[in-house]
Amino acid sequence: MTFTGWLTIVLFALILTALAWPLGRYMAKVYTGERVILTPLFAWPERMLYRVLRVDPKREQDWKAYAKSLIVFSLAGWLVLYLILRTQDAFWVPHALNPLGYHSAPWNVTFNITSSFMTNTNWQYYSGETTMSYLSQMIGLTVQNWLSAGVGIVVAVALVRGIVGRTGKSLGNFWEDMVRTILYVLAPLSVLVALVLASQGVIANLSNSLIVHTITGLTQTIAMGPVASQHSIMLLGTNGGGFFNTNSAHPFENPTQFTNFFEMLAVLVIPAALVFMYGRMAGNRRQGYAIYATMMIMFLGAVCVAYIAEAHGSPAQHAAGLHTGVIHGSGGGNMEGKEQRFGIAGSALFDVVTTVTSCGAVNSAIESFTGIGGAVPFANLSASEVIFGGVGTGLYSILLYVLLAVFIGGLMVGRTPEWLGKKLEAREIKLAGLGILITPLAALFCTALATASSAGRKSISEVALSKAGSNTPQGFSETFYAYLSQANNNGSAFAGYTGFIQPNAGSHGSHGITFADLLGGFDMMFARYAPILFALAVAGALAGKRVTPAGLGTMRTDNGTFVVLLIGVIVLVGALTFFPALLLGPIVQGLTGHLY
Amino acid sequence: MKRDIVTSIIGIVLFTVLLGLVYPLAITGISQVAFPGNANGQQIHLNGQLVGSKLIGQNFGTPVLEKNGKPKEVKGAVVTEADPRYFQGRPSATEGGANNAAASTFSNHGPNSVKTREANEENIKAYLELNRPYDPGLTVARIPVDAVNSSASGLDPEISQANAWIQAYRVAAVRHILRGIVDRLISKYTSGRGLGFSGEPGVNVLELNLALDRERKILVIK
Numbered sequence: 150m151t152f153t154g155w156l157t158i159v160l161f162a163l164i165l166t167a168l169a170w171p172l173g174r175y176m177a178k179v180y181t182g183e184r185v186i187l188t189p190l191f192a193w194p195e196r197m198l199y200r201v202l203r204v205d206p207k208r209e210q211d212w213k214a215y216a217k218s219l220i221v222f223s224l225a226g227w228l229v230l231y232l233i234l235r236t237q238d239a240f241w242v243p244h245a246l247n248p249l250g251y252h253s254a255p256w257n258v259t260f261n262i263t264s265s266f267m268t269n270t271n272w273q274y275y276s277g278e279t280t281m282s283y284l285s286q287m288i289g290l291t292v293q294n295w296l297s298a299g300v301g302i303v304v305a306v307a308l309v310r311g312i313v314g315r316t317g318k319s320l321g322n323f324w325e326d327m328v329r330t331i332l333y334v335l336a337p338l339s340v341l342v343a344l345v346l347a348s349q350g351v352i353a354n355l356s357n358s359l360i361v362h363t364i365t366g367l368t369q370t371i372a373m374g375p376v377a378s379q380h381s382i383m384l385l386g387t388n389g390g391g392f393f394n395t396n397s398a399h400p401f402e403n404p405t406q407f408t409n410f411f412e413m414l415a416v417l418v419i420p421a422a423l424v425f426m427y428g429r430m431a432g433n434r435r436q437g438y439a440i441y442a443t444m445m446i447m448f449l450g451a452v453c454v455a456y457i458a459e460a461h462g463s464p465a466q467h468a469a470g471l472h473t474g475v476i477h478g479s480g481g482g483n484m485e486g487k488e489q490r491f492g493i494a495g496s497a498l499f500d501v502v503t504t505v506t507s508c509g510a511v512n513s514a515i516e517s518f519t520g521i522g523g524a525v526p527f528a529n530l531s532a533s534e535v536i537f538g539g540v541g542t543g544l545y546s547i548l549l550y551v552l553l554a555v556f557i558g559g560l561m562v563g564r565t566p567e568w569l570g571k572k573l574e575a576r577e578i579k580l581a582g583l584g585i586l587i588t589p590l591a592a593l594f595c596t597a598l599a600t601a602s603s604a605g606r607k608s609i610s611e612v613a614l615s616k617a618g619s620n621t622p623q624g625f626s627e628t629f630y631a632y633l634s635q636a637n638n639n640g641s642a643f644a645g646y647t648g649f650i651q652p653n654a655g656s657h658g659s660h661g662i663t664f665a666d667l668l669g670g671f672d673m674m675f676a677r678y679a680p681i682l683f684a685l686a687v688a689g690a691l692a693g694k695r696v697t698p699a700g701l702g703t704m705r706t707d708n709g710t711f712v713v714l715l716i717g718v719i720v721l722v723g724a725l726t727f728f729p730a731l732l733l734g735p736i737v738q739g740l741t742g743h744l745y
Numbered sequence: 746m747k748r749d750i751v752t753s754i755i756g757i758v759l760f761t762v763l764l765g766l767v768y769p770l771a772i773t774g775i776s777q778v779a780f781p782g783n784a785n786g787q788q789i790h791l792n793g794q795l796v797g798s799k800l801i802g803q804n805f806g807t808p809v810l811e812k813n814g815k816p817k818e819v820k821g822a823v824v825t826e827a828d829p830r831y832f833q834g835r836p837s838a839t840e841g842g843a844n845n846a847a848a849s850t851f852s853n854h855g856p857n858s859v860k861t862r863e864a865n866e867e868n869i870k871a872y873l874e875l876n877r878p879y880d881p882g883l884t885v886a887r888i889p890v891d892a893v894n895s896s897a898s899g900l901d902p903e904i905s906q907a908n909a910w911i912q913a914y915r916v917a918a919v920r921h922i923l924r925g926i927v928d929r930l931i932s933k934y935t936s937g938r939g940l941g942f943s944g945e946p947g948v949n950v951l952e953l954n955l956a957l958d959r960e961r962k963i964l965v966i967k
Contacts, residue, residue, distance in 0.1 A: 156942045201759060202752050218749050225753035229761065279848050288765030295764045324752060331760075336768075343772045344779075350800060353776035353784040358847060361797050364954065365807050365828050371798055371846040373786060377776055378769035395849040398897035400800035401786060406936065406944025462890075463856035469865035470885040471893065478907030479889035480945045485861065486852050489835065489891050489903040490936065492945030496897075513897045514851040523856070610853060623855040645853040654848060744859045 150460045151475055154494030158452050161413060161498060162445065168418050173425025173437070179333045180306045180326070181430065191332045198328050206328075209319035212689025215307055216682055218323035219300060223267060223678070226296055231263045233289040237282050247282035248357045249655060254280055257661035258649045264670035266290055268677035269297035269507055269539055271383065271390030271640040272631075272669060274647060274661070278372035278393050279654035283355055290390060291379045295339075298386025299330045301507075301541030304681050305423055308545045311688025312569060313431045318693050320685070334419070335385060342415050343381035349411075350404035353377040376401055384415040387539040389509030389640045397499070397512040398488055409495050409512060413502045420506055420537040423544045431569060435707035440547060443715045447536045448505055451525050455497040458522035459483050464742045483522070486514025497522065504529040507539025509640030516627065516643040520739025523626065526641065527735050530633045531727040532719055533588050539638060545684040547719075549581040551706065552687065554718040558704045558711070567703050570696035577690045584683030588636050589726040591676040595632035595668050596730065600625060604664035610645025621745040626734035635669045636676040789951065797951050802902045804844045805831040805954060827875055829919045831957070832904070832912050834950045835891055836868050839899035852895040868893035879915040887911075903947025906935060922960060930956050 178185045199206055210218065236242070237253040244250075253259065254275055265272040266289075275281070281290070303326035310320050347353045352373060359371040376392045380402050383390055393399040403409055424444065428437020460482040462473025475481045482493035491499065496513035503510045504526035515526055529536060535547040552568065556578050559566025566573040599605030608631070609624040627646040634641055648665035652658050705711060776784035787799040797803050806825030808816035817824040822842030827833050838852030839845035854861035869885055872892055877883045889907040904912075913927045934953045935946050 153938060153942045157944075160942060198759075202755055203748075204752055217746065218752075221746070221749040222753045222756060225750070225757050229757050276848060276850075287769045288761050291769055292761050292765040296760060324756075327756075331764075339768075340772065344775065347772065347776035347784055348780050350783045350787060352786045353773045354786075355773065356785065359786065359788065359795060359798065361795050361803075363803050363805070364791070364796055364958065365805050365831065367804055367806070367808065367823065367825065369797070369801070369803060369844060369846055371786065371801055372848075375769050375773045377784070378772035381772075393849050393898075395851055395898040395900075398851070399849050400802075400898060400900055400902055404800050405939060407939030410939050410943040463861070465854070465856055465858060465861035466865060466890065466894070468862045469869060469893075471865065471869070471888065471890055472886040473890055476889065476907055478910060479891060479905040481890055483856065484890040484894040485854055485856075485865075486895065486897045488897050488901050489905055489947040490901075490944050495944045511897075514853055516851065516853040516855060517861075519856045621855075621858075623858060643853070644851045645855075738855075738857045741857065744857050744862055745855075 150456065151480060151494070154456060154492070157410070157494050158449070158456065158498055161410070162449060165414060165417050165421055168414065169421035170425050172418060172422035174429060176334060176422055176426040177429035179329055180426070185333065187333055187337065195328060195332055199324070202324060204322070204324040206322050206325035208322055210322055211318040212311070212320055212685045212692070215320045215323050216685045219304070219681070220678065223300060226293060227263055227267045230266060230289050230293055231259060234259045234262060234285055237285050242282065242284055245355060246284035251280060251282050251655040252657060254649065254656050255659060255661045257663045257666040261648060261661070261666040261670045264673045265640065266293035266390060267297055268638050268673045269301055269386070269388055269542070270635055270638040270673045270677070271388045271509060272635050272642065272673065273390055273640070274649040274666065276394035276651065277391055278374070279651065280656055283374055286379055286392060287375060291382060294379065294382045294386050294388045294390070295331060295335060298335060298382070298388065298540045299327050301539055302330050302334070302419070302423070303327055303541065304684055305541035305544040308548055308684050308688040309427050309430050311692040312548065312571070314692045315696055318689065320688055320692060335382065338385050339382045342385060343377045345411065346381055346408060347377040349408045351377045351380055351408065352401045381415070384412050384508070384510065385419060387416060387420065387506040387508040389503060389507070391510065397510045403512055406490050406495070409491050409499060413499055416502050416506055416508045416510070417537055419540045420543045423541065427544060433707060436569070439707045439712050440551070443712050444536050444547070446712070447532070447716060447719070448501065451505065451529055451536070452498055452501045455501055455522050455525040456494055458519045458525070459493045459497045461519065463519045464744060467742070468744060483517070483519055486517030488512065500526060501529065504639060504641055505534065505536035505538070507534055507542055507638045507640070509634065511641050514644060515641055516645050520735050520737070524731065524735035524739055527630065527633070527731055528723070530637045530639055531723040531731070533585065533723065534637050534639065535719055542638065546680070549584045549684065549687065550719055551715060552577060552581040553585065554711070554715045555704065555706060557718060558714055562704060564702055564704070567697070567699070568706060570699060571691055571694040572697070577687055580683050580687045580690065584680045584687065585722060587679045587683070588676045591672050592633040592636035593726070593730065595636065595672045596629045599628050599632060599665070599668060602664070608646050608648055608662055608665040610647065622734050622737045623745065626738070629730055629734050631669065632672055635672045638673060638677050789955065791955065796955070799949065799952060800902050801846045802834045802837065802844050802896070802900045803951055804837070804842070805833055805950070827871070829875065829915055831954045832909060832916060832950050833875070835901045835904055836893060836895040837899040838895040844900060846900055849898045849900055851897060852899070854895070864895070865893055876911055876915050879918045880911055883911060902949055902951060903936065904950055906931065906946060906948060909948040909953070916957065920957065926960060927957070
């Protein structure tokens, strides 16, 4: 561990807060229809979009209508993306946009990819530079990066409206929210981030691969592509699907020490801003600050554990006789699967940033993290991504936890629980409880199915199998992480786990592992849309409630006591659900120096 | 319902055009005009020939020849041995040979895996064989971790300074140039921390090796 490492972590938290606060204020204005700085620029395109889409933004929707629009829109997106990916080598695709003549991936892999990008998961069994044409990356994957991010954000906005709303059943209008999210929030940020990244060395071209003749007489082929535009929205929308196989570890996606820091800010800025937005829309900024504090405390805790564990080095390194401490000119630590320019702190921090959110981009191989370092992303996912979380998903998930915490707090003091002046009753608590438990249920069910069946074990990487060919804790970790990550719509991976065998570039002679492809695809869709429906139902249930002024006996939800209670509830639910499974994988590895 | 379906279809088509064509092409176009070097991967040319990208790590080895004079191949990948005149980059676990920039791959070596230990030991052995003759005090415990742990992308263009300083003994001796010159070039091609605190300094191996080749013969000592 180094001083600059700790400094990076502290400065990151400070700069993030400084950026998210004004953005939260801006977003609160966007969703309450107030005039913002970009209104003169976007008012006309906004009106035109409504006209082309044939929507009347003034038409208010209750939760069922809102949910229906959302589901239909997502289904249409799914179908179109599937068709685009399956016709990658069709005659109408110009050669310039598929210069390497890549065939489509098989149907089962495409099913997984499509479900993955539609649900903001961006789990990738395929490897970008050897599977996808430039056109597929652009009109297929990039588009869903935008839309799935938008869907997440509008659900959070709708839930907030339900919680604070005082005017009947309406949650707003889905189409208006989508259009405003894309125009006023995602578009300006995405263009800005893309250009900053391109100026720092993230590539942006449509060239054919480079053929290099090295100075020692070898040849090297370097994959190219329109990376900056896709990379920028995949960070901001907490999507996480890399243009290249090694994602943000690839020097063309994350070229320098500076871009690494900048990219981490891009991932967290919208999820963090949404929390401040909630406080403003609730008419009490302290409500937002309390949730922000909850998230930040848990976030920093996770970062510290990951950094210390990775700086300590791995049992395999020590068994080989390596010294893993800091020496003059080298940061030391577990550098297996990490890049020199990021170092240990930059890798550990990035790892936590992208696993507390639903981003799942990686700048280092999580599979190669030490047992305890690797347990951190597990823990982040086990907390159902409420520590900032994905764009929108983080806020609506933690608001369900807030509801639960208010309920539990109410039981402890023996009063009817109230939240922002609204009485919480059986219906809301039931819906919130289901919304919270459905993701862990999907993750554990799929993991059990995959570990117990021989079809599931086919996906475990050779490296994770011991010499005798039996399963190891690493093999279990791979499997568990795969379905946990897909259920949480995260998309990061213990990347040895595979659902796609691709012997050659361009999908020649490739085939999918149907079991892993389908199970993962259903896992992602179920665990995405079921909680969304529960969140919207909670919003609907709360929207119509009468507001009573807070009395002396009302439990406050904006002070330190509540922050502690909320952390307690999150940790308890996560730990009770996942502890047995975590023990079998990463914790066993973290507690032993034994090699398998 | 019908209304939602119509709007959804129009919406997907419209957003596909706006966000899938207009947006990426605009970003790519602006980048090509404003940052042509960076947008095209910071290519380095030597005598009119493309010798690499500054950002993509290379294999500075020479092909191992079979008895019949043909390059030896294992699983379709050319087997190479390190060229002692050049600084060597980090171990790479890409499929189809080291530093395969057409298909980046993680090593995915687990922390408690016997295979990880074996891969580390193999890299340690190679590193010691290459460098110990020129740096007799070199032991396993003194090897910087980045020199024997494979990188995440398999394309890491940089090595740690400690790694470069150890290899500098060899490069200076094989090339018959002053150690001071090598050290000067190492610090010249070391990237600093981002904003002064983010990340770790790294030495760009390709740039360093090209600069070594450019060093004038006058500096050669016998």
